[in-house]
Amino acid sequence: SLSSIAVIGAGIAGLSCARTLRAAGHTVTVFDKSRGPGGRLSSRRAPGAIVDLGAQYFTARDPLFQAELTHWLDRGLVRPWPTSLWRIDAQGWQPHRDTHPRYCAVPRMSALTRHLAEGLELVSEARIVDLERRPSGWYLQDDRQHRYGPFQRLAISAPAPQAEALVAAHDAVLAKACHRVEQLACWAGYALFDTPLPNLEGVERDWQAAFVNHGPLRFVARNDHKPGRGEQGESLTLLATAEWSQTWLEQPAERVADALYAALRELLPASVQPAAPRLLAAHRWRYAQPLSGAAGPGFRLGQDGLALCGDGWLGPRVEDAWCSGHRLAQRWLAMPQRDHAASRS
């Protein structure tokens, strides 16, 4: 029989889980603490520019994810990007050539998750702070004292450290599993300019992104060089390394932004320094990416129809998060209803 299912988190994992379940006829309600869907596929509207603050691009290795990607490409939702990728190390700039196709959503990263959320029942600005299990099912309570339920099944796609707080009182085994997932921080700086960056000798004029192998930065992306961004001025996203981010975790965002911008300047020869940015800021991701891939099915089943999905249960990428949510849904669909309460993975 069909059941009523709650999904906490409208990132790409929660959305892929919810869509797969809804396609099979279940009634699904998705909850997110933010104003809209997206999670770490996040884009910020700044004056005159849209800046991606989380994932800058994604790859596709899993065949199911590749099939989904084909639909997105056909619909113009995503396009290959970056196609001019560089690597900066102590020796300078070199073209970064490998065989991984990379993709980016159009006209901003969060457009992909917005598309995936279409037609789903999404309760936004609802931070779930408490769960209750009754014979009739799961009840959720948000930080504004709203109660939702009952749900026969509950998927939590929040990053493992946040999921741990929710499941602690209900499932010690799941809580312990959450505790073992190490989720690394990332400071994401962004800088907007009135004029384009000066050209660099030996580097394509329209270079789009660069891996950085020394100093605080690990990746620089030119948002205005992503597909479908329209007329926007030069805008850079500056991602810091996990180690640097951890050290600077509790520093004020303005100081962090200044430091990341100083690091960018060091990557550019003195003769081609950019004009001062018209806006410089930074966003902190406390749980940006899991340290490593995880063994197992890519999700966790708990007691009484409770389950966990998200990148922490599979690997540190957009594609892992999508697969995690999708696989959990498939597992639930393959399970006889009466077994839900008893099973674990």
Ligand code: FAD
């Ligand atoms: P999330 O997107 O975090 O979704 C979880 C959702 O749960 C969030 O929307 C959150 O608001 C919500 N939530 C949490 N707690 C609650 C609660 N109590 N109540 C209600 N809602 C709640 N991946 C790549 O493939 N390539 C990259 O280049 C890349 N770069 C990255 C750069 C950065 C700076 C970051 C942060 C990530 C990057 N990633 C990259 C990783 C990728 O973004 C993530 O793996 C993926 O987006 C995770 O999706 P998710 O659905 O598992 O989690």
